[in-house]
Amino acid sequence: MSQSNHDHHPELPFWQKYIFSVDHKVIGIQYGITSLFFLLFGFCLIMLMRWQLAYPEQALPVIGGLFGDARMPGGVMLPEFYNELGAMHGTIMVFLGVVPLAVGAFGNYVVPLQVGAPDMAFPKLNMASYWLYFIGGVIMLFSFFLPGGAASSGWTAYAPLSVIAPIGQTFWLIGMSFLIQSSLLGSVNIIVTIFQLRAKGLTFMRLPFFVWSQLITSFLLLLAFPPLFAASILQLMDRVAGTSFFMPSGLVVSGAPLEVSGGGSVLLWQHLFWFLAHPEVYVLILPALGIVAEVVANNIRKPLWGYKSMVYSIIFLGFMSFIVWAHHMFLTGMGTAISAFFQATTMIISIPSIVVLTALMISLWGGSIRFNTRMLFALAFLPMFGIGGLTGLPLGLAASDIHLHDTYYVIGHFHYVVAPGTIFAMFAGIYHWYPKATGRKMSELLGQLHFWPSFIAMNFIFMPMFIMGLAGVSRRLYDGGAGYAHAQDVLQLNITSSWAAWALGLAQIPFIINFFWSIKNGKKVENDNPWDCTTIEWDTPSPPGHGNFLKEPVVYRGPYEYSVPGAKSDYSPQFVEEIELETPESKTSEQEAV
Amino acid sequence: MEMIPYTVEARKDTGLYNAKLGIWLFLASEVMLFGGLFSSYILLRLGAPVWPHGKDVLNVPLGTFNTMVLISSSVTMVLAWVALKQKNFPKFKATLGLTILCSLLFMVVKGFEYGAKFSHGIFPRENTYYAIYYTLTGLHALHIIGGVVVLAYFWGPGSKMWLTQxxxxxxxxxxxxxxxxxxDLVWIFLFPVLYLL
Structure with a gap:
């Protein structure tokens, strides 16, 4: 299908092949590298903030002078700059880091390969999707240099504060609009690719779990982002055209009444925002579950336990995620009836997550586990996501949320889900598919040097936050609670968290070295299926050429047929028609050897 | 030779070609966009102590006329597609041309309505009713403009594809x-909500 075609293609000029490429693999790698850069950048922001939290209003040593008097006079961070860093850390990590890495990079690179497609369904839209994302990112970065700095109203951009904030907020809204359009094009592309370009024989129940997770994720992006776009339009109108969608009557700012018509509703913004942002949480976690399922199945050498129940669970989870959003708003005075509804749906939505997690745990039982780097990351994901998920339950119940709302407990909870959860899964995915994309493996030694310190540091960062939150320390304090009597007993934990955060920064150095060094110097893969996988992306050359497959891919069986009784090898790939059976002779010779 | 399958013919098990599934998904997201805005309208109106009746502040006859214009354009749009199915290219040109004219007429009338408000100094900041009126109709007008650009392309340079594919x-x-x-459908919701209720 492709090799003969491929030969007739003229060699493309550099800018068409690598910059404005329409090939899903190049776009996937572009997404990957850009989003990893943003993850690092967003992490740098929080490392700065952690200094202020651990040592409030002390001069930041060495680099403190670099930020200028407008942000850090004498190396001491101003509250305004702290707010900017906080808002942009959240925005960058979620919208420019994790989601583009999970959906843009892994979705783009792996989904067409796993469904046996020559490319995405709409390659040009795919390219547009990347470049919209890129422009959105540039706008966000640029906003740091505006008068008044970048957006500083939190990643949630709550009105009315965000409406009266400096110009950076306008750029935030415009940047978000680009990111929303980018994700729209990307999600349409992924859904159409999965529905339309599935290889012969690849029925829905033979799809790898990763493809299922991307399918559900794309539906969430497709349907949840537009209300945020609507909200962004309204907020932009409020800021630029002077309307009062989110501005109630009678607002007084700095002692003077605001000159607006009023009559708006601040709750409206929160509803529209969380209507996106709760499904967004599942956008963050579903691709991670997909990657972990792939890596776990491959390294336990046996089928996933309960594949079908996992699939049905995430479909159900996708639906439910649209009717839980107001559990972020228990303290806004919505009324007890509404709170009761949303706390019930929140309890219900925890069930499918637990089903998936339990299925993955049970899968481990009796497996002969290969403890390589990618498996370590995947294994670490399970309890970390477990902690993150279970600590969410008290937040989903209105009564306990009253105490915990907006404290460090919340920060600990969702970071456990996203940081040692999703980001660990992303690392597992990078180590897993790296040989497919480059033809070389990443170093195991550097991988282990990356994993163990990261794993330990992550827990030292976020575990103390639960304790601080239970003690009642609010999450948005510039001094980390130093000015509050009730926080004095737990202030020491800020220092623990901060040093662990900087240690986590150091722990990423082996990864960065590994990532770039292995492109040229990594161990060459011995064949196109170096991990002995069963899914069809391993039936392509490494790296796959334009058009991916050398012959039309045909799928003969389910995705995780490892250790099939009677088969000669311990994996029966989807793409092999006749599985070699164990002969009586080979069995007896083995027994003799034993 | 196109590498990606089902760009023209439909896939058997889904019964769709790629772009048709793509546009339906896009429209689903559009439903959520306008759904979000209509919900905002409801929430704002429920929370407002007074809310002007559309018929008292907007020009209902003009709005009705525009509704008719837009519905006509939808009809001619279908006729254009039918003409292509019947391999009748001149009829396609005529009906698609009519669609474009209708949409331009719609924009002219809309512009006239906007102009009348602006000349009285009524802008979005007037009150939340006008804020949502301008936002909803403005976003809808942007959709019309985007559509006209694409339609004009298919009427003009894009129609060369008829000869080859x-x-x-x-x-x-x-x-x-x-x-x-x-x-068109969005307008059919917008018109009663903003002009009549």
């Missing part, structure tokens, strides 16, 4: 038609 061109007209009907 007639089936694919017909599909394109079907897809843009689906979008056009959606934009």
């Amino acid at each position: 007639p089936e694919r061109f017909t599909n394109r007209i079907e897809v843009v038609g689906l979008y056009w009907h959606f934009v």
Whole structure:
């Protein structure tokens, strides 16, 4: 299908092949590298903030002078700059880091390969999707240099504060609009690719779990982002055209009444925002579950336990995620009836997550586990996501949320889900598919040097936050609670968290070295299926050429047929028609050897 | 030779070609966009102590006329697609041309309505009713403009594809038609909500 075609293609000029490429693999790698850069950048922001939290209003040593008097006079961070860093850390990590890495990079690179497609369904839209994302990112970065700095109203951009904030907020809204359009094009592309370009024989129940997770994720992006776009339009109108969608009557700012018509509703913004942002949480976690399922199945050498129940669970989870959003708003005075509804749906939505997690745990039982780097990351994901998920339950119940709302407990909870959860899964995915994309493996030694310190540091960062939150320390304090009597007993934990955060920064150095060094110097893969996988992306050359497959891919069986009784090898790939059976002779010779 | 399958012919098990599924998904997201805005309208109106009646502040006859214009454009849009199915290219040109004229007429009338408000110094900041009126109709007008650009392309330079890949061109007209009907449908909701209620 492709090799003969491929030969007739003229060699493309550099800018068409690598910059404005329409090939899903190049776009996937572009997404990957850009989003990893943003993850690092967003992490740098929080490392700065952690200094202020651990040592409030002390001069930041060495680099403190670099930020200028407008942000850090004498190396001491101003509250305004702290707010900017906080808002942009959240925005960058979620919208420019994790989601583009999970959906843009892994979705783009792996989904067409796993469904046996020559490319995405709409390659040009795919390219547009990347470049919209890129422009959105540039706008966000640029906003740091505006008068008044970048957006500083939190990643949630709550009105009315965000409406009266400096110009950076306008750029935030415009940047978000680009990111929303980018994700729209990307999600349409992924859904159409999965529905339309599935290889012969690849029925829905033979799809790898990763493809299922991307399918559900794309539906969430497709349907949840537009209300945020609507909200962004309204907020932009409020800021630029002077309307009062989110501005109630009678607002007084700095002692003077605001000159607006009023009559708006601040709750409206929160509803529209969380209507996106709760499904967004599942956008963050579903691709991670997909990657972990792939890596776990491959390294336990046996089928996933309960594949079908996992699939049905995430479909159900996708639906439910649209009717839980107001559990972020228990303290806004919505009324007890509404709170009761949303706390019930929140309890219900925890069930499918637990089903998936339990299925993955049970899968481990009796497996002969290969403890390589990618498996370590995947294994670490399970309890970390477990902690993150279970600590969410008290937040989903209105009564306990009253105490915990907006404290460090919340920060600990969702970071456990996203940081040692999703980001660990992303690392597992990078180590897993790296040989497919480059033809070389990443170093195991550097991988282990990356994993163990990261794993330990992550827990030292976020575990103390639960304790601080239970003690009642609010999450948005510039001094980390130093000015509050009730926080004095737990202030020491800020220092623990901060040093662990900087240690986590150091722990990423082996990864960065590994990532770039292995492109040229990594161990060459011995064949196109170096991990002995069963899914069809391993039936392509490494790296796959334009058009991916050398012959039309045909799928003969389910995705995780490892250790099939009677088969000669311990994996029966989807793409092999006749599985070699164990002969009586080979069995007896083995027994003799034993 | 196109590498990606089902760009023209439908896939058997889904019964769709790629772009048709794509546009339906896009329209689903558009439903959520306008759904979010209509919900905002409801929430704002429920929370407002007074809310002007559309018929007292807007020009209902003009709005009705525009509704008719837009519905007509949807009809001619379907006729354009049917003409291609019947391999009648001149009829396609005529009906698609009519669609474009109708949409331009719609924009002229809308511009006249806006102008009348502006000349009285009524801008979005007046009150939340006008804020949502300008936002909803403005966003809808942007959809119309985007649609007209695409329609004009298919009427002019884009129609060359009819000579080389007639089936694919017909599909394109079907897809843009689906979008056009959606934009029309949004107006059919906007008109009563803003002008009559």
